[in-house]
Amino acid sequence: MARSATKKSADIDGMKDLFGEPELPSGFRYLSDVISDTQERDLVARFEKLDLKPFEFHGYKGNRRIYTFGHRYVFAGQEAREDARIPDYLKPLMEIAGDISGTPAAGFEQIMVTEYAAGAGIGWHRDRPMYEDIVGISFLAPCALRLRKRNGDDWERMSAHIEPRSAYLLHGKVRNVWQHSIAPMDVLRYSVTLRSFRPGHGTQEEEVGGARKRSARKQSSSA
Numbered sequence: 001m002a003r004s005a006t007k008k009s010a011d012i013d014g015m016k017d018l019f020g021e022p023e024l025p026s027g028f029r030y031l032s033d034v035i036s037d038t039q040e041r042d043l044v045a046r047f048e049k050l051d052l053k054p055f056e057f058h059g060y061k062g063n064r065r066i067y068t069f070g071h072r073y074v075f076a077g078q079e080a081r082e083d084a085r086i087p088d089y090l091k092p093l094m095e096i097a098g099d100i101s102g103t104p105a106a107g108f109e110q111i112m113v114t115e116y117a118a119g120a121g122i123g124w125h126r127d128r129p130m131y132e133d134i135v136g137i138s139f140l141a142p143c144a145l146r147l148r149k150r151n152g153d154d155w156e157r158m159s160a161h162i163e164p165r166s167a168y169l170l171h172g173k174v175r176n177v178w179q180h181s182i183a184p185m186d187v188l189r190y191s192v193t194l195r196s197f198r199p200g201h202g203t204q205e206e207e208v209g210g211a212r213k214r215s216a217r218k219q220s221s222s223a
């Protein structure tokens with residue numbers, strides 16, 4: 001059965017419900033109000049100026065549009081850019097990722113801005129294997145981050161309510177065992193996803209090749 005958790009202003013970190021059952025899988029962490037209204041407005045104004053491109057996976061173009069910073073991995077559909085340096089205006093978000101994860105902020109070397117216009121969502125997936133911690137920061141609209149894990153022939157499902165200006169962490173089990181997705185949005189939402197790399201990850205070519213093979217076998221969509 002699906003369970004849902006809504007916490008407006010509290011941190012969620014391995015919390016249990018009244019019956020001692022975990023509300024969300026271990027490794028999930030949530031912090032509300034990590035940025036102010038003004039910061040949100042300023043950052044969204046920056047995102048609106050980016051040359052966002054539809055997310056592409058095996059020739060399939062998703063409705064969401066993305067722009068990536070950090071040049072260790074170039075997503076399909078994105079041009080490899082000479083200068084993919086992380087701009088200064090995103091550095092405060094790296095600090096937030098560092099705070100929520102306990103990983104040094106500088107470790108979040110891959111940053112993706114995603115625009116979900118009305119009708120856009122993201123399918124079930126786990127992030128590519130070369131990434132370690134995944135941090136999401138949300139802008140403009142709330143959404144439900146749906147989580148599912150195989151349980152025999154069935155799926156165990158949970159859902160986390162994500163407010164704008166909040167951050168969530170996917171680490172450990174919720175990152176490695178559970179899949180996540182977001183249903184198509186009714187209204188515009190942006191997210192910034194910050195990813196750290198696993199120690200000793202390979203070259204870009206190996207990552208792209210390996211990720212594609214694994215993705216084709218296991219995942220309906222990948223990020």
Ligand SMILES: O=C(O)CCC(=O)C(=O)O
Pocket residue numbers: 114122127136137180182190191193222223
């Ligand atoms: O928009 C979000 O918060 C989720 C993004 C995501 O799951 C991804 O890009 O892999």
